[in-house]
Amino acid sequence: xxxxxxxxxxxxxxxxxxxxxxxxxxxxxxxxxxxxxxxxxxxxxxxxxxxxxxxxxxxxxxxxxxxxxxxxxxxxxxxxxxxxxxxxxxxxxxxxxxxxxxxxxxxxxxxxxxxxxxxxxxxxxxxxxxxxxxxxxxxxxxxxxxxxxxxxxxxxxxxxxxxxxxxxxxxxxxxxxxxxxxxxxxxxxxxxxxxxxxxxxxxxxxxxxxxxxxxxxxxxxxxxxxxxxxxxxxxxxxxxxxxxxxxxxxx
Numbered sequence: 001x002x003x004x005x006x007x008x009x010x011x012x013x014x015x016x017x018x019x020x021x022x023x024x025x026x027x028x029x030x031x032x033x034x035x036x037x038x039x040x041x042x043x044x045x046x047x048x049x050x051x052x053x054x055x056x057x058x059x060x061x062x063x064x065x066x067x068x069x070x071x072x073x074x075x076x077x078x079x080x081x082x083x084x085x086x087x088x089x090x091x092x093x094x095x096x097x098x099x100x101x102x103x104x105x106x107x108x109x110x111x112x113x114x115x116x117x118x119x120x121x122x123x124x125x126x127x128x129x130x131x132x133x134x135x136x137x138x139x140x141x142x143x144x145x146x147x148x149x150x151x152x153x154x155x156x157x158x159x160x161x162x163x164x165x166x167x168x169x170x171x172x173x174x175x176x177x178x179x180x181x182x183x184x185x186x187x188x189x190x191x192x193x194x195x196x197x198x199x200x201x202x203x204x205x206x207x208x209x210x211x212x213x214x215x216x217x218x219x220x221x222x223x224x225x226x227x228x229x230x231x232x233x234x235x236x237x238x239x240x241x242x243x244x245x246x247x248x249x250x251x
């Protein structure tokens with residue numbers, strides 16, 4: 001069987017994989033085999049618990065889907081079936097900035113995307129909102145919806161949710177190895193700081209972001225950068241905190 005680990009790029013997918021590895025002793029796969037980042041060196045793969053496959057994606061997927069054993073597979077694409085999923089969301093103001101720096105600095109896969117192109121979803125992973133549209137994680141059956149901010153700041157609570165969802169006990173305490181991972185591959189493990197990422201936005205880019213993704217941003221409770229107009233996004237409701245997480249558990 002497959003359990004998808006899905007997110008828009010740079011949204012905490014790797015952090016979640018690291019927790020699965022360090023706390024639950026579960027290695028995870030990637031649809032992309034991650035040959036140009038996590039799979040480029042064995043020490044980096046071990047730090048995350050990344051496990052590669054040798055055959056084609058189609059052959060691996062077909063086999064993993066039919067197996068009785070659980071195979072957790074990272075993806076940034078739309079659902080390919082109705083298998084259970086863990087969906088991780090991150091504030092697009094942070095995820096898109098992180099993606100911008102990733103493309104600028106990665107030695108093996110450099111790309112010259114500007115902010116407007118990333119906002120519009122022209123890079124790998126597509127659009128932040130369309131990824132959410134495709135997965136619809138608040139309502140999709142058998143889906144655990146997690147926020148990057150809580151994975152980072154409330155890991156014990158998130159670990160409890162993951163344990164319940166997967167039907168697997170935590171077998172080790174969680175200690176975030178980000179600093180050592182940053183030393184191993186700084187172009188991939190950049191800073192993990194939402195505060196620093198949000199500080200990089202210009203007013204022009206923020207307007208473009210809200211025009212493109214304001215619907216989902218409001219739905220998920222992200223604080224508005226501007227006083228939104230009724231014609232743009234409907235009646236504004238100030239949100240001091242995100243709405244409650246909605247989860248669907250399976251065993």
